[in-house]
Amino acid sequence: MTQHFAYQALPSRIVFDTLSPALLAAELDRLGVARALILTTPPQEARGQEIARMLGNRGAGVFAGAVMHTPVAVTEQAVETLRRLGADGVVAFGGGSTTGLAKAIALRTDVPQLIVPTTYAGSEVTPILGETEGGVKTTRTSPAILPETVIYDVDLTLSLPPRLSATSGLNAMAHAAEALYARDGNPVTALMAEEAIAALARALPRIVAAPEDRDARSDALYGAWLSGTCLGTVGMALHHKLCHTLGGSFGLPHAETHAIVLPHAMAYNAAAAPEAMARIARALGAADPAAGLFALGRQLGIDQSLQAIGMPADGLDRAADLAVERPYWNPRPIERDAIRRLLARAWAGDAPEA
Missing domain, CATH: 3.40.50.1970 (Rossmann fold)
Structure with missing residues (x-):
């Protein structure tokens, strides 16, 4: 081709x-x-x-x-x-x-x-x-x-606490995941993105289990560098728009917000970006990328609900409105009602749904 x-x-x-x-x-x-x-x-x-x-x-x-x-x-x-x-x-x-x-x-x-x-x-x-x-x-x-x-x-x-290591690493993973379905994506970035997700998925459970594991920490830094390079090379989509909205307008912690929202954004875009989802699933060693990311977050012991990190329930409607205002390009059209449902599931800590 x-x-x-x-x-x-x-x-x-x-x-x-x-x-x-x-x-x-x-x-x-x-x-x-x-x-x-x-x-x-x-x-x-x-x-x-x-x-x-x-x-x-x-x-x-x-x-x-x-x-x-x-x-x-x-x-x-x-x-x-x-x-x-x-x-x-x-x-x-x-x-x-x-x-x-x-x-x-x-x-x-x-x-x-x-x-x-x-x-x-x-x-x-x-x-x-x-x-x-x-x-x-x-x-x-x-x-x-x-x-x-x-x-x-x-x-x-080495002194980065395991919990913060986990959310920080998942934040980096989000950059790579969205790079795989970017409008201006390319084969070079796709290779880096899949490698980044795989490196972080290997490293983060080991870091949580043994925070002074230098090999695991090295893998995580390597994955973070690749993820950041993806973020800097191609455009981002729904996930980053949602996290910028939640962080900037509601003061939510940056890495934690990315870690919670990522599985839900992947589920939203799954049907519209099958090749990207296949790469993410392969990198995670999971059958379903959204479910795999949600399970990884549970394994790492992070908060999995926006409620737990300070998002007010009465702010969900405003967040949905802001998310559809000047939206980033996304493989699936940004629909206000669907985004509101996504945010409700993320707020409650429910498993992601398409």
């Missing part, structure tokens, strides 16, 4: 290695960064100070204000700090919240980004930024958003 597709490789530098002063110095030299502002969330501030010590006089300071969903007000504070301290680059240490802040800063200032992930978010290898303002989360894509360098150090993930 003759194929027609386009594939654009993203120009990030990916380094799997042990974080060290020498490695940081070498990578900042590559980027031409003389003074770097270190970014973290409040709980990771002490680790940010450790990186500042590694950098010596190349460390401009630590901004420990990164939070979920990248509020514009926090970004404005961080940009002011960057300029006040005379920094010409950022080093982001943490998960998706910290990476999002680095991206938002880079979009406004064009400073280089060096990302050191400690979760399996995958957003560190995408040119996509989701920002929240006035209770609404919007996304944009630009080459200026893509981080220049990512350092993956498996030892930095």
Whole structure:
């Protein structure tokens, strides 16, 4: 069969290695960064100070204000700090919240980004930024958003709690799953997506059972990198629209929301994307991809209802309305009543249904 597709490789530098002063110095030299502002969330501030010590006089300071969903007000504070301290680059240490802040800063200032992930978010290898303002989360894509360098150090993930490891890994898996039925999908991304889902499906149960299993942690980082690369290469669909709506408008935790919604989004799209579903089922070793994802979540011990993570029952109608407003492209038409039923099942923690 003759194929027609386009594939654009993203120009990030990916380094799997042990974080060290020498490695940081070498990578900042590559980027031409003389003074770097270190970014973290409040709980990771002490680790940010450790990186500042590694950098010596190349460390401009630590901004420990990164939070979920990248509020514009926090970004404005961080940009002011960057300029006040005379920094010409950022080093982001943490998960998706910290990476999002680095991206938002880079979009406004064009400073280089060096990302050191400690979760399996995958957003560190995408040119996509989701920002929240006035209770609404919007996304944009630009080459200026893509981080220049990512350092993956498996030892930095060993302290990630098993439950958070599970939700973070399922969040990454969602990127790969939706890449398989993307409108602009291609064979290269499909190979990466199936491999990513398989790697994460192998790794996450082992991490929950033995959090210090370095081989499992390495598999998860590998799967997260591939998943993020898929997310950055092709468009996303219903699942991501739902999660952006729920996170930005109702303040739900990012990874947990993705982990809960994913099986339901797969069930919604199953009949419209049979080839993608066959790949997902094969990667999971399951007969049915939606049921397999739901069973994996149960095995990992995550919350499986939106109710459990703070979604109000009286918000479901508004969420359905928002989801069908300016919808992302999706292989199955976005129907308001069907989306409302999907959200009701996800809210209650019921098994997914087409």
